[in-house]
Amino acid sequence: MDFGTVFLILMLVIIAIVVGVAITVGVLVSRGVVSLVKISKPKYESAKRSALKVRADSTTGPMGEILKQRVELADSLQATRRSLDAAQGTRQYTGNLESIFNTLQQTGTLMEHQLLVAQQEPDPAVQSLYAKTLGVQVEQITQTAKGLRNALASAAAPAGDVDLKDLTRTLEIEAAMLKKWSKTYTDLGTDQPGP
Template sequence: MDLGTVFLILLLVIVAIFLGVAVTLGILVSRGVIGLAKFSKPRIESAKRSALKVRASSSTGPVAEILKQRVALQESLEATHRSLGVAQSTGQYTGNLESVFKTLQQTAAVMEHQLIVAQREPEPAVQALYAKTLSVQVEQITQTARGVRNALASAGAPTAEVDLKDLTRTLEIEASMLKNWSKTYTDLGED
């Protein structure tokens, strides 16, 4: 091997190591950024909800009513989302409740947009009209969300009571059959 070949091999090894380190660092940084974004998103949403609650309690007039409707809408959907998630994670039958909730979320998104428009309305009389009109629709959405949670709760209840006496009797029969089978099997081995 001449000196040029050795130099070329060393150069290729150094480039391969550099590329390996660069790719590894790139993956670690991207996963860290994505992980940080996933970790911080719920906290940002929580901070926004808390700020909205404070604004709703400190405001007066029709703006306060609109802000309270936004808070009620968000809290109701969040509670329903958590309930549905828990039910699904435990394997509880949810039927069509997930699709009902998705439709409810879409409707709530439209309502949230309308509430924001109402909140930004400069004239208090128009804001009051918005607050009155939209409160009926917000109440319908929150009632439907509560209905989804109630349906999940009723589906989570036991469907039939277990008769423990029958279960105990069945268990005793099975135990006696196993005992007899074991005795018969042992007796066959002695012959």
């Protein structure tokens, strides 16, 4: 082989190795970024919600009312989602509540957008009108969400009542029978003649 062919083969091998390393590094980095995003998203959402709560508590006037409505709406929907997930996780019958909650959540998303528009309004008089109008709707959504949680709580009632006195009496009878049984078989073992 001449020098040109050897050089070309070496260059192709080096290029293949570099491309392979680049692809491997790219895949590892992208997986790391995706997992980092999955881990950090809940923390980011929590920090964002905490900042909104602090801002709502420290702001006065119509802007403060709008911010408080946003916090109330988000907290109510999140609490309802957690309750529904917990009920479904324990295989509690939830009927049509998931569908109702999905509709409620869509309405809540639309309301959040309207509250954001109200928050951006520069005129305090118009903001005050937004706060009053949207406040009624936010209250309806939060009351419906609370009703949904109440329905879940009602469905979680015990299936049957147990009379504890009867249960205790039955347990005492069983214990007495076991004691008598144990004594009978112990006595039988000592009554047998030796070999």
